[in-house]
Amino acid sequence: MKKFIVSLTESSKIALSALWTNKMRALLTTTCIVIGIVSVTTMNTITDGVDRSFEESMDMLGRNVVFVEKWPWGFGGEYKWWEYRNRREMRLEYADQLEELVSSATNVSASADRNTSVRFQDKSAENVDFVGSTSSYFQTAGLNIEEGRVFTEEEENRAARVAILGAGVAETLFENIDPLNKQIRIQGQRFTVIGLLEKQGNFLGLENMDNRIITPIKSYGTIYDLRWGIQLSVQFPDKETLQEGEYEVIGAMRQIRGLDPMEENDFAINQAALFEQEFQGMKIAIYGIGIFLTGLALFVGGIGVMNIMFVSVKERTREIGIRKAVGAKSWEIRLQFLLEAIVICLIGGVLGVILSVGITQIINQFFVAYLDWITVLNAILICTAVGLLFGYLPSSRASNSDPIESLRYE
Numbered sequence: 001m002k003k004f005i006v007s008l009t010e011s012s013k014i015a016l017s018a019l020w021t022n023k024m025r026a027l028l029t030t031t032c033i034v035i036g037i038v039s040v041t042t043m044n045t046i047t048d049g050v051d052r053s054f055e056e057s058m059d060m061l062g063r064n065v066v067f068v069e070k071w072p073w074g075f076g077g078e079y080k081w082w083e084y085r086n087r088r089e090m091r092l093e094y095a096d097q098l099e100e101l102v103s104s105a106t107n108v109s110a111s112a113d114r115n116t117s118v119r120f121q122d123k124s125a126e127n128v129d130f131v132g133s134t135s136s137y138f139q140t141a142g143l144n145i146e147e148g149r150v151f152t153e154e155e156e157n158r159a160a161r162v163a164i165l166g167a168g169v170a171e172t173l174f175e176n177i178d179p180l181n182k183q184i185r186i187q188g189q190r191f192t193v194i195g196l197l198e199k200q201g202n203f204l205g206l207e208n209m210d211n212r213i214i215t216p217i218k219s220y221g222t223i224y225d226l227r228w229g230i231q232l233s234v235q236f237p238d239k240e241t242l243q244e245g246e247y248e249v250i251g252a253m254r255q256i257r258g259l260d261p262m263e264e265n266d267f268a269i270n271q272a273a274l275f276e277q278e279f280q281g282m283k284i285a286i287y288g289i290g291i292f293l294t295g296l297a298l299f300v301g302g303i304g305v306m307n308i309m310f311v312s313v314k315e316r317t318r319e320i321g322i323r324k325a326v327g328a329k330s331w332e333i334r335l336q337f338l339l340e341a342i343v344i345c346l347i348g349g350v351l352g353v354i355l356s357v358g359i360t361q362i363i364n365q366f367f368v369a370y371l372d373w374i375t376v377l378n379a380i381l382i383c384t385a386v387g388l389l390f391g392y393l394p395s396s397r398a399s400n401s402d403p404i405e406s407l408r409y410e
Contacts, residue, residue: 037352043290132220341391
């Protein structure tokens with residue numbers, strides 16, 4: 001064991017000395033390794049970021065919730081919009097009827113929304129998602145209050161002009177001012193701020209969920225028509241209940257709509273599972289493209305390392321002969337050149353990880369990416385594996401060379 005450690009130390013010194021002597025060549029050799037590592041880490045940071053963003057986004061959408069709407073969510077396949085447009089709209093009173101008919105539901109809410117502008121004194125926020133909802137919407141949508149309170153059922157029934165702000169709207173309109181009990185203007189009407197939502201971020205890395213305002217749905221109805229655009233949300237205790245509850249909701253809606261047994265549903269049942277199916281397909285596509293590009297870059301980089309190592313072995317043939325003549329074993333020669341190949345790859349790996357940190361920050365400005373220590377560790381392990389794989393043949397040639405012929409080499 002002691003002999004192995006001594007040989008490992010000496011081989012490492014010789015390998016590092018050889019690399020230092022040919023600094024430019026070693027650096028150029030690492031270029032393809034750098035590209036490969038940047039590819040693999042970028043792929044991992046994007047998929048990890050999408051995974052984390054997806055889980056957070058499903059919380060924003062509402063867990064164990066069935067959404068009843070006029071329009072189905074369109075993911076792939078033929079979207080028969082010409083049929084859906086003729087369906088009857090959802091109505092506000094359906095929420096109370098569903099609550100009575102669907103016994104397994106824990107919460108039922110109704111909501112509608114429009115984009116609008118909001119003003120406070122001389123400041124304004126544009127394209128704000130203005131949501132009108134029933135008081136149970138905060139449970140079905142999984143929303144938490146950071147400060148203040150939600151509106152009550154009594155405020156909802158009398159169309160009280162109160163509002164709860166998303167974090168983004170609060171920052172835009174109030175900056176260093178406490179928003180609570182301040183009055184904002186929406187379409188010329190005054191609303192009193194009674195609460196602030198917890199910061200949520202972007203939905204699937206795209207839509208800003210903090211850029212919204214929530215008011216009682218009847219207050220919303222004094223500004224915008226409630227005869228169209230209403231979404232009903234039915235929440236269940238867990239996923240097992242959700243599966244059975246979906247059929248219960250369908251039956252209840254058919255009863256509410258007065259549909260005959262032979263008539264098709266004139267409403268859509270949507271749920272988060274549709275996003276999950278679409279997400280898995282997108283994730284497989286990202287992985288497939290990423291693995292191909294990464295594998296190609298690392299293969300090209302590995303070939304480059306192998307080529308340079310063969311050149312290095314050829315140039316140092318006499319050195320190999322001298323080492324063998326003074327008693328160096330074949331495995332020690334092999335270890336020396338393997339370490340040299342691994343070090344070249346590790347240098348490329350370190351440079352690639354450093355570049356990936358910057359690239360991750362850039363990606364986060366437009367999409368989602370997350371770089372963790374496991375990704376960095378994987379990059380280092382991949383570099384080591386590439387060095388071992390592509391450095392083996394050159395190191396074997398060096399270790400199997402005849403010492404007498406090597407000493408004769410000029």
